[in-house]
Amino acid sequence: MIEGIIALYIFMLAAFVGYEVISKVPVILHTPLMSGSNFVHGIVLIGAMVALGHAETWMEQLIGFIAVVLGAGNVVGGYVVTERMLEMFKESKREDKK
Amino acid sequence: MNTMLIVVQLAYFIAAVLFILGLKRMSSPRTARVGIMWAGGGMALAVLATFFQPGLGNYALMIFAIAVAGAAAWWWAKHVQMTDMPQMIAIYNGMGGGSAAAIAAVELVRDEPLELRLMSLAVLGALIGGIAFSGSAIAFAKLQGLMDKTIYFPNQQLINSAVFIGAVLLGIALVTSGAPGWIIFLFFALTLAFGVLMTLPIGGADMPVVISLYNALTGLAVGIEGYVLGNPAMMIAGIVVGAAGFLLTQLMAKAMNRSLAKVLFSQFGAKPKGKEEEIEGDLKPIEANDAASLMAYAEKVIVVPGYGMAVAQAQHKIWEFCELLQERGVDVKFAIHPVAGRMPGHMNVLLAEAGVPYDMIYDLDEINEEFPTADVALVIGANDVVNPIARTDPDSPIYGMPILDADKAENVIVIKRGKGAGFSGVENHLFYAENTRMLYGDGQKMGSALIAGAKAM
Numbered sequence: 001m002i003e004g005i006i007a008l009y010i011f012m013l014a015a016f017v018g019y020e021v022i023s024k025v026p027v028i029l030h031t032p033l034m035s036g037s038n039f040v041h042g043i044v045l046i047g048a049m050v051a052l053g054h055a056e057t058w059m060e061q062l063i064g065f066i067a068v069v070l071g072a073g074n075v076v077g078g079y080v081v082t083e084r085m086l087e088m089f090k091e092s093k094r095e096d097k098k
Numbered sequence: 099m100n101t102m103l104i105v106v107q108l109a110y111f112i113a114a115v116l117f118i119l120g121l122k123r124m125s126s127p128r129t130a131r132v133g134i135m136w137a138g139g140g141m142a143l144a145v146l147a148t149f150f151q152p153g154l155g156n157y158a159l160m161i162f163a164i165a166v167a168g169a170a171a172w173w174w175a176k177h178v179q180m181t182d183m184p185q186m187i188a189i190y191n192g193m194g195g196g197s198a199a200a201i202a203a204v205e206l207v208r209d210e211p212l213e214l215r216l217m218s219l220a221v222l223g224a225l226i227g228g229i230a231f232s233g234s235a236i237a238f239a240k241l242q243g244l245m246d247k248t249i250y251f252p253n254q255q256l257i258n259s260a261v262f263i264g265a266v267l268l269g270i271a272l273v274t275s276g277a278p279g280w281i282i283f284l285f286f287a288l289t290l291a292f293g294v295l296m297t298l299p300i301g302g303a304d305m306p307v308v309i310s311l312y313n314a315l316t317g318l319a320v321g322i323e324g325y326v327l328g329n330p331a332m333m334i335a336g337i338v339v340g341a342a343g344f345l346l347t348q349l350m351a352k353a354m355n356r357s358l359a360k361v362l363f364s365q366f367g368a369k370p371k372g373k374e375e376e377i378e379g380d381l382k383p384i385e386a387n388d389a390a391s392l393m394a395y396a397e398k399v400i401v402v403p404g405y406g407m408a409v410a411q412a413q414h415k416i417w418e419f420c421e422l423l424q425e426r427g428v429d430v431k432f433a434i435h436p437v438a439g440r441m442p443g444h445m446n447v448l449l450a451e452a453g454v455p456y457d458m459i460y461d462l463d464e465i466n467e468e469f470p471t472a473d474v475a476l477v478i479g480a481n482d483v484v485n486p487i488a489r490t491d492p493d494s495p496i497y498g499m500p501i502l503d504a505d506k507a508e509n510v511i512v513i514k515r516g517k518g519a520g521f522s523g524v525e526n527h528l529f530y531a532e533n534t535r536m537l538y539g540d541g542q543k544m545g546s547a548l549i550a551g552a553k554a555m
Binding site for chain 2: 055075
């Protein structure tokens with residue numbers, strides 16, 4: 001288990017990273033980026049797997065199963081949606097504009 | 099710590115690094131595609147590593163759940179229309195929130211109770227994740243057209259607050275009482291109910307802000323549950339997304355000139371107050387052929403697409419027409435309002451789908467000074483975002499919203515299906531302006547007509 005104060009440091013630093021990563025993004029990428037970050041919090045899937053992995057009673061198994069189903073939906077759906085959006089960004093064929 | 103556990107931890111660490119690098123790359127159009135692949139690699143690694151985490155069971159159930167849900171989500175995400183992407187983000191985001199809440203539920207129903215600190219955090223994560231789950235589901239239903247756009251009832255704020263306070267009190271009761279079953283059940287019922295109630299009165303134009311907010315909430319919930327499970331990868335990824343999500347939410351709200359509080363607690367366009375300014379002039383129609391020749395002989399044309407274009411799926415036709423103009427040496431640019439479409443950047447995605455290179459697409463700040471030098475502004479399916487009343491009439495609900503200065507172009511051509519007002523319900527003075535001509539008809543048909551007109555020349 002992670003010590004409370006270390007966890008606070010992790011949270012604080014991660015929050016700054018998140019803020020920095022987004023602060024310079026052009027409007028054109030807002031939707032794809034929202035979708036991309038939606039995919040990233042799909043990491044909840046591994047927590048769901050651990051929860052189901054430790055489940056003993058049928059009740060725990062049922063809820064854990066739901067957690068994994070939802071988490072897997074988040075991961076796969078989030079990835080495909082983001083991929084499809086970003087797939088369409090291509091550059092102009094003309095060289096004169098940058 | 100045995101070797102396998104170290105390997106698993108190392109894999110989680112690498113995954114966290116890949117997520118951050120991936121998100122970083124996703125914030126530039128040039129590297130965005132690589133970014134999602136990196137994040138995807140990190141995810142695959144983390145999931146794979148979890149199978150080797152010592153002390154787990156129920157593998158059959160686990161694999162079954164992942165296979166079925168993954169396949170269904172994959173199929174659905176692949177087959178949905180580009181215009182429907184916003185609601186897909188909403189629903190997949192909701193699933194993440196629901197998953198976080200369910201993880202907390204497993205911890206709560208477990209026989210050996212958690213220590214107080216972990217218990218309170220598990221409950222907090224469940225509260226946030228549960229709201230994100232049911233709220234996103236409602237957002238999805240609204241955008242998908244499954245339910246009425248906005249629902250009001252008397253004393254709405256009061257009831258919502260009561261439900262929320264009830265959920266919080268039950269959460270506290272859970273932590274202090276060692277979680278008897280009926281409190282757990284009631285706690286989740288009220289939490290989910292609050293997510294629904296909170297989203298009911300929020301209207302279409304504010305939806306992107308709300309979805310982004312739920313995205314941030316899910317991130318936060320995932321981060322908190324990560325702490326409960328002692329999993330740093332979840333903590334980092336969750337909080338990074340949470341922080342990024344809150345910033346993105348604010349950026350979106352700002353682009354619409356609405357504060358987050360107003361989005362959540364006021365009723366958009368519920369009652370237009372004050373009397374509207376008298377409109378001078380009348381609507382002057384134009385034929386597609388005339389419009390096409392006007393643009394073909396112009397030096398500079400700025401296209402202003404709006405949600406109407408997306409609904410009509412006219413982006414392909416419009417781009418084909420613009421390519422014809424380009425062949426004739428016309429300087430064509432696309433001007434995108436921050437809230438054109440249903441989400442910031444949504445219109446860019448739709449134009450990209452049609453094949454418009456992203457370096458021809460300009461933001462409001464970049465393009466506004468160019469309108470006075472443009473011969474023609476072609477407004478297609480956009481309304482409120484070009485309404486000059488936002489600059490002049492303090493009584494108007496859209497007053498103060500930054501708009502595209504299409505009215506400053508020498509000529510304005512508006513492609514529009516009918517004579518109705520925009521989403522905000524406000525009449526558009528631009529349509530009555532001296533230099534404006536209305537091209538009535540379905541976006542796609544008018545696009546074809548313009549192409550025919552340009553080819554005939």
